[in-house]
Amino acid sequence: MANYDVIIIGGGPGGYVCAIRCAQLGLKTACVEGRDTLGGTCLNVGCIPSKALLHASHMLHEAEHNFAKMGLKGKSPSVDWPQMLAYKDDVIGQNTKGIEFLFKKNKVDWLKGWGSIPEAGKVKVGDEVHEAKAIVIATGSESSDLPGVEVDEKTVVTSTGALALGKVPRTMVVIGAGVIGLEMGSVYARLGTDVTVVEFLDQITPGMDLEICKTFQRTLKKQGLKFIMGAAVQSVTKQRAKAKVTYKLRKNDKEDTLDADVVLVATGRRPYTEGLGLEALGVTVFPRGQIQTNDHWETDVKGIYAIGDAIEGPMLAHKAEDEGMAVAEVIAGRKGHVNYGVIPGVIYTAPEVASVGKTEETLKEEGRAYKVGKFSFMGNGRAKAMFAGDGFVKILADAETDRILGAHILGPSAGELIHELCVAMEFGASAQDIALTCHAHPTCSEAVREAALACGDGAIHS
Structure with missing residues (x-):
């Protein structure tokens, strides 16, 4: 048995980030993870491997449809599926080994096995019981069942x-x-x-x-x-x-x-909290499986916290990471903060889709007066040069103050472009603030500026 300041149950994005931040703040920290590798669903069977296959298949699409247009001629590549899977597995390995290295660098103990909480202040892993002043549940989520459907992971x-x-x-x-x-x-x-x-x-x-x-x-x-x-x-x-x-x-x-x-x-997915012993502890769980927490991510039981997919809110790795850092700050006696109004969402297809903040539909429901600035990527020189003119940037701003309330992008590198708007919203910027900021030419980011201009006197290139 070992004594810790903090034990985090779960080594996914929320858990491993929380563990590293706790250690950086001077807390003796351990992380419980039953997989053979760290990183949780995201790094092992979620975000990272899916992006590897999305990238590989997009390269195939470019070769089949756009290379010849650019004067790149030759036989179209064939798909070596086993090699593509090997590439995907190599990407997974690089990332999961990286987390293991960070644990060693920051002196975070990896308690290998599946954890449960027999009582407040104690975590059981295998036959060993460890003590901790604070426990963080970061056990993530699993795929939801569908009535009438039996999954075999083959067909x-x-x-x-x-x-x-x-x-x-x-x-x-x-x-x-x-x-x-x-x-x-x-x-x-x-x-x-x-x-x-x-x-x-x-x-x-x-x-x-x-x-x-x-x-x-x-x-x-x-x-x-x-x-x-x-x-x-x-x-x-x-x-x-x-x-x-x-x-x-x-x-x-x-x-x-x-x-x-x-x-x-x-x-969809549902929180994975099986085997933790929450009911016996007196931790409140909502009907859909999420653990109830207060504004400081603490459950009904003092000293037991929960973050990420295990609690309410969007099931996003970066939301879990933010909560992981914030709860580490709280446990260390500092102020933890997550701005839930500025959490972007991205779909990594081609073109990508990215969004942050309010939609038109939610603003209408709220009865809030707003204005819309839009700009098509067909008016963007860089996008057209990449055969990526489909889609547009859409900015929603308050009708009176011009403050940015939401942004939505369908187009090339949308998952990267959205962060300019996230930073703007974090600092309460107006659409005019974006419009008056010089953007390098030619870049896809100019479409964001043009959409901001469209919130005012009008875009230049439309």
């Missing part, structure tokens, strides 16, 4: 199985038009798979700006993805090495089926 898969298929399937049905479904569907569509997305709602990426959603869906359709909207999946039955998806349209109760080599269940 019927979650995102985990989709990252390690034995071969590129001829056909795939994706259940759910959220971030995970669209990213993985996009990967396989570029690799030649016939992809059909089945979504219960009438729009893709629920919660995002509706204008962005509609344009994004049209763009994905042009890339070959098919969509069946407003459809409730009834069952998925396996037939040898294939599967049959039965769904019912909500508008008329018409039932139909789809055959596929692989079915990807991408209907």
Whole structure:
């Protein structure tokens, strides 16, 4: 048994960042992780490996569709799927080993195994019980179940199985038009798979700006993805090495089926807190599985905190990281802060989609007067040179004060461009502040400035 100032349960983005920050603040720190590698879902079977496959498949798309236009001629590359998976695994290894190095550098103890909390101030890992002044639950999330669907991670898969298929399937049905479904569907569509997305709602990426959603869906359709909207999946039955998806349209109760080599269940995620012993501790858990915390991320039990996917809020790695740093500050006796109004979201398709702050729909519901500044990437010289003119930048500003309330981007490098607007919102900037800031030419970031100009007297290049 060892005594610590802090024990973090979970080595994902929230957990490992929290552990490193605690150690940097002079706290004796340990992190419990049962995987063979650190990094949690994100680094092992989520964010990082999916981005590797998105990058590889995008390079294939560029070679097949745009290289010849630029005078780069030759035989189109063929897909060596085992090698692509090996590349993906190498990327995972580099990142997870990097976290292990950071633990050693910062003197964070890795307690290998699965943790539980037998009582406040104690964490059990295997047969050993360790004591800690503070415990942080950072156990992340797992794929949600879908009634009538049995996952085997071979024919019927979650995102985990989709990252390690034995071969590129001829056909795939994706259940759910959220971030995970669209990213993985996009990967396989570029690799030649016939992809059909089945979504219960009438729009893709629920919660995002509706204008962005509609344009994004049209763009994905042009890339070959098919969509069946407003459809409730009834069952998925396996037939040898294939599967049959039965769904019912909500508008008329018409039932139909789809055959596929692989079915990807991408209907969201739920907090993973199994085996922690929360009920016996008296920790309140909401009906959907999230742990209840106060403004300082502390649960009902003093000294036990929770962050990331295990609590309410968007299930995003960077949200968990921010909470990890903030709760470390709180435990060290400082002030921890997370601005939940300025947490960006990104979909890493091509083009990318990024957003932060309010949507038009939420502003209308609030009855808030606002103005809109938009600029198409077709008016951006750099984007056109990269065959990336699809999409636009949209800035929402207060009608009276011009303060930026939200921003939404569909286009090249949207996941990078959004951060200029995040910084602006963090400091309470106006659209005019962006418009008056010199942006290098030619860059895609000029589209952000043009959208800001459109909030005022008008964009220059539209």
